Amino acid sequence: MSAPVDTQPLLSIRNLTTSFRVDGQWRSVVENLSFDVGAGETVAVVGESGSGKSVTALSAMRLLPQANSRTEGEILFGGHNLLTLPEDQMRHLRGNELAMIFQEPMTSLNPVLTIGFQIGETLKYHRGLDPQAARAESLRILERVRIPGAARRLDDYPHQLSGGMRQRVMIAMSLACRPHLLIADEPTTALDVTIQAEILELIKLLQEEEGMAVIFITHDMGIVAETADRVVVMLKGKKVEEGETAALFRAPQHPYSRALLAAVPRLGAMRDEVVPKPFAIIDPQTGQPVPPPQCDLSVDASEKPLLEVKNLVTSFDVRSGLFASVTARVHAVENVSFDLRAGETLALVGESGCGKSTTGRSVLRLVEPRSGQVLFDGDNVGELDKEGLRRARQNMQMIFQDPFASLNPRKSVGAAIAEPIIVHGLADAEEAREQVAELLRRVGLSPDMADRYPHEFSGGQRQRLCIARALALKPKMIVADEAVSALDVSIKAQVVNLMMELQAEMGLAYLFISHDMAVVERVSHRVAVMYLGEIVEIGPRQSVINNPAHPYTRKLMAAVPVPDPERRSMRRGLSLTEIPSPLRPVGFVPPVRQWRDLGGGHLVMDADPTA
Numbered sequence: 001m002s003a004p005v006d007t008q009p010l011l012s013i014r015n016l017t018t019s020f021r022v023d024g025q026w027r028s029v030v031e032n033l034s035f036d037v038g039a040g041e042t043v044a045v046v047g048e049s050g051s052g053k054s055v056t057a058l059s060a061m062r063l064l065p066q067a068n069s070r071t072e073g074e075i076l077f078g079g080h081n082l083l084t085l086p087e088d089q090m091r092h093l094r095g096n097e098l099a100m101i102f103q104e105p106m107t108s109l110n111p112v113l114t115i116g117f118q119i120g121e122t123l124k125y126h127r128g129l130d131p132q133a134a135r136a137e138s139l140r141i142l143e144r145v146r147i148p149g150a151a152r153r154l155d156d157y158p159h160q161l162s163g164g165m166r167q168r169v170m171i172a173m174s175l176a177c178r179p180h181l182l183i184a185d186e187p188t189t190a191l192d193v194t195i196q197a198e199i200l201e202l203i204k205l206l207q208e209e210e211g212m213a214v215i216f217i218t219h220d221m222g223i224v225a226e227t228a229d230r231v232v233v234m235l236k237g238k239k240v241e242e243g244e245t246a247a248l249f250r251a252p253q254h255p256y257s258r259a260l261l262a263a264v265p266r267l268g269a270m271r272d273e274v275v276p277k278p279f280a281i282i283d284p285q286t287g288q289p290v291p292p293p294q295c296d297l298s299v300d301a302s303e304k305p306l307l308e309v310k311n312l313v314t315s316f317d318v319r320s321g322l323f324a325s326v327t328a329r330v331h332a333v334e335n336v337s338f339d340l341r342a343g344e345t346l347a348l349v350g351e352s353g354c355g356k357s358t359t360g361r362s363v364l365r366l367v368e369p370r371s372g373q374v375l376f377d378g379d380n381v382g383e384l385d386k387e388g389l390r391r392a393r394q395n396m397q398m399i400f401q402d403p404f405a406s407l408n409p410r411k412s413v414g415a416a417i418a419e420p421i422i423v424h425g426l427a428d429a430e431e432a433r434e435q436v437a438e439l440l441r442r443v444g445l446s447p448d449m450a451d452r453y454p455h456e457f458s459g460g461q462r463q464r465l466c467i468a469r470a471l472a473l474k475p476k477m478i479v480a481d482e483a484v485s486a487l488d489v490s491i492k493a494q495v496v497n498l499m500m501e502l503q504a505e506m507g508l509a510y511l512f513i514s515h516d517m518a519v520v521e522r523v524s525h526r527v528a529v530m531y532l533g534e535i536v537e538i539g540p541r542q543s544v545i546n547n548p549a550h551p552y553t554r555k556l557m558a559a560v561p562v563p564d565p566e567r568r569s570m571r572r573g574l575s576l577t578e579i580p581s582p583l584r585p586v587g588f589v590p591p592v593r594q595w596r597d598l599g600g601g602h603l604v605m606d607a608d609p610t611a
Helices: 053-061 087-096 115-127 131-144 163-175 193-210 221-227 245-250 255-262 356-363 386-392 413-423 429-442 447-451 459-471 489-506 517-523 541-546 551-558
Strands: 011-022 025-037 042-046 069-077 098-101 181-185 213-218 230-235 238-244 307-320 325-340 345-349 371-376 396-399 477-481 509-514 526-531 534-540 583-585 595-597 603-605
Touching: 011 053, 025 053, 025 069, 025 238, 042 053, 042 221, 053 069, 053 098, 053 181, 053 213, 087 098, 087 115, 098 163, 115 131, 115 163, 131 163, 163 193, 181 193, 193 221, 193 551, 213 221, 221 245, 230 245, 230 255, 238 245, 238 255, 255 489, 307 356, 325 356, 325 534, 345 356, 345 517, 356 371, 356 396, 356 477, 356 509, 396 459, 413 429, 413 447, 413 459, 429 447, 429 459, 459 489, 489 517, 509 517, 517 541, 526 541, 526 551, 534 541, 534 551
Parallel strands: 042 213, 042 230, 098 181, 181 213, 345 509, 345 526, 396 477, 477 509
Antiparallel strands: 011 025, 011 069, 230 238, 307 325, 307 371, 325 583, 526 534, 534 603, 595 603
């Protein structure tokens, strides 16, 4: 899609400064920001968390709380300064002329109202439709955003839809009144790579149909390359660079822009590498390369596995009726087998709901498997009593996806890291404090940060704290459940490098759960691809990623955004099918699977896993 020829911008932001009152003082979050958006144009606003991207969007929509925020400058749209419009006029513009898609659809949709009601409410308010006409128009809009079985979905509630489908509903609500400008605030950050590809394709398609302009807020440079005409780079509330997408990718001028692009994981970059290799990072302040840690991450394949998982099955009962009898079961993990050696990283990949996280939790017995065997360091984890399991978990730790949710907000981070050391009787309080200081240094933080609380840290720092806590008991294996998925691209590279450096030093084994194929390629020795609770392909990383044999693996690979502006004209096509449900009737027996051995430990399932 070419840039618009109209020289008159649709939206013009001039010297925007947005401040918040903190402890009685005004602190600016966005400073003197200026850029334009032309009709039909896509402008990407990029930068790390805290750079002011979302605040810019909320300022344009006038959605910031008036009690503790202050917005100065001009935001010109349709001949009006949005910052000075009366609220009733601004309310009319929102939805009709301006629309916004938020990052997390589950918190943006009302959980107690049906999808059809929520879309219809917008149509009745802005377009004056009666209930019957609003329902008919809601159905048409759901069909436009390619939701399968749209007529049936109208009466569904948000929790009955997948993440990708909920985001499509948010797009449908945003486009219900055919706005001239759509602001998309990280609309794909929490989505799987295949769902992300479909949402990006949908926005492109609808943009072409409606001639709509788009402001795309993201920190994913692969998405920027595939969608944007121009790029605005923000750092600490200020614009540091702006330019045409191809020119910026070809020759970024600001050190921070160079750092962002250097940190982007590129699928195929490890094609000729046998073992994992840390990221090459550029210092965002100086623009100079930072030498990656020197890590020997080779693994002795003849060594006895540290972890052996055999025919693991985990399912969850679904109860209904007056007596809450079991009427169905969710087959989350179905006959999964793999092994893991000391110093090795096995990546479990697949979309949400495929059973990756349940597999990791089942290995640690955070959820109880229904059958199968988990052997760790020679011990059968399923047969351990409470005390034996507690001792075993000294050597098996977990890093969760959301570091803020996994840290106690009322406990200092030093106390949180020291707690497992003291509970397991490995040190007294004084010795634990010394060990905490050393652990903080190991993960690149200062020992004096031990007295701070989780809210005083950035997302990347909180994830480092969770790594420090996982290392406190000197484990042999760590289950990393989407440990870097929510991090900004440059922070992600730093945390991945840290994990690899610690792996080389301590001989750690990682069960690395992720849906980010480019990161998986960088960190893993072997890859297991999961679909509907089953492993459909497993083998050495080079073999699986360079020569994917299962159709689902190929689908995952094709959906990865590539940071190459030349791909902007590429169309992926939209899928109208959802992943089948893992809900099965009581007594369901899965079919016997057949496997092909492609050599070198590369196995692929022949049978259709949807059967």
